[in-house]
Amino acid sequence: DTGVSQDPRHKITKRGQNVTFRCDPISEHNRLYWYRQTLGQGPEFLTYFQNEAQLEKSRLLSDRFSAERPKGSFSTLEIQRTEQGDSAMYLCASSPAPPRETQYFGPGTRLLVL
Amino acid sequence: QKEVEQNSGPLSVPEGAIASLNCTYSDRVSQSFFWYRQYSGKSPELIMSIYSNGDKEDGRFTAQLNKASQYVSLLIRDSQPSDSATYLCAVNIQYNFNKFYFGSGTKLNVKP
Numbered sequence: 001d002t003g004v005s006q007d008p009r010h011k012i013t014k015r016g017q018n019v020t021f022r023c024d025p026i027s028e029h030n031r032l033y034w035y036r037q038t039l040g041q042g043p044e045f046l047t048y049f050q051n052e053a054q055l056e057k058s059r060l061l062s063d064r065f066s067a068e069r070p071k072g073s074f075s076t077l078e079i080q081r082t083e084q085g086d087s088a089m090y091l092c093a094s095s096p097a098p099p100r101e102t103q104y105f106g107p108g109t110r111l112l113v114l
Numbered sequence: 115q116k117e118v119e120q121n122s123g124p125l126s127v128p129e130g131a132i133a134s135l136n137c138t139y140s141d142r143v144s145q146s147f148f149w150y151r152q153y154s155g156k157s158p159e160l161i162m163s164i165y166s167n168g169d170k171e172d173g174r175f176t177a178q179l180n181k182a183s184q185y186v187s188l189l190i191r192d193s194q195p196s197d198s199a200t201y202l203c204a205v206n207i208q209y210n211f212n213k214f215y216f217g218s219g220t221k222l223n224v225k226p
Contacts, residue, residue, distance in 0.1 A: 031212065042118070042202050042216030043158065056213065091157055093214075101146060101206060103214060105157040 002026075004106035006092050012112045013082055020078045021109045025094030032075050033103065034067055035091040036060070043091055049075060082113045117141060120203055120217035128225050133190040135220050137203030140184065146206035147179055149188045151199045152219065158202055162188070193224045 005024045013019050025032050030051050035043035046065070048056045051072035061067075064082075069075040079086055089110050093103040119138045127133045135149075146165050150158035164170045164177040164186070176189040186205075190197055200219040207213050 033214065035216075040122070040218065042204075042218045045213055045215070048212065050212075089157075098212075101212065102148065102160060102163050103204075104160060105150075108157045 004092060004094050004104055006090075006106040006109050008109055009107060010110050010112075012114065014114050015082055015084060017082055018078065018080045019082060019111065020076055021090055021092075021111075023075045023077070023092030023094075023106055025074070025092070026104060029094035029096050029104075030072065031095045031097065031101070032069055033093045033095070034075070034077050035093065037089045037091055037108075046077075079111075082111075084113050087111055087113045116217075117215040118203055118205055118217035120201075120220050122218055123221040124223050125220055126223045126225060127193050129193060129195060131193050131224075133193045133197065133222055133224070135188040135190070135201050135203075135222065137186045137188075137217055138184055139186070139203075139205045139215070141205070141207055141215075142181075142184065144184075144205040144207050147177070147186045148204040148206070148214075149175075149177060149186075150202040150204060150216075151197075152202055153199045161201075190222075193222075195224050195226050198222055198224045 007022045032049040034046040037043045049069040064080045067077045089108045091108045092106045095103045149161045152158045162177045174191045178187045202219045203217040
């Protein structure tokens, strides 16, 4: 068990560029979550997958954001036409099915939009 | 009203003392409760989960849950400087697409 991994760990981009982040969950976990965290705040829910199905999207996730989880394994989060307000830590977490639904977080991807 | 409320702190305690961290939540159907520790610049790390009313102990940590009062707490005994971090409270609502809601965290400083 190697835990949840995320790539890249850091990303600096210019406003207007597209970026894509990858998350590899713990292998036996069928649930995968994306969060965004800014300084001084707790993680904010963005979206949730159960296997390959995206079951919920936050209103925070504008049309510029899209997430996929093909084949129910790894997931990608893409941000199109980045804005300075997108600068944040993007966290991925995975959990097994209930009753042991505890989430385990990856190391995060820190995004800076210039 | 936010789903999960925490005092942002900082909470300062001397080394060896008991640190008490508190959290309230708004949704009465919340089913699972978690405490995470987050060091600056790092991702949250799970400390404890609690599902039923009462106390749950794990080493120096004790989680307390009172569903009637919608209140969760975390006690850290024999606090160490290495415990200095932000502590996040999270609740899980299974009927709402299994969403997890996080508080903003309480910053704990343990002074040597």
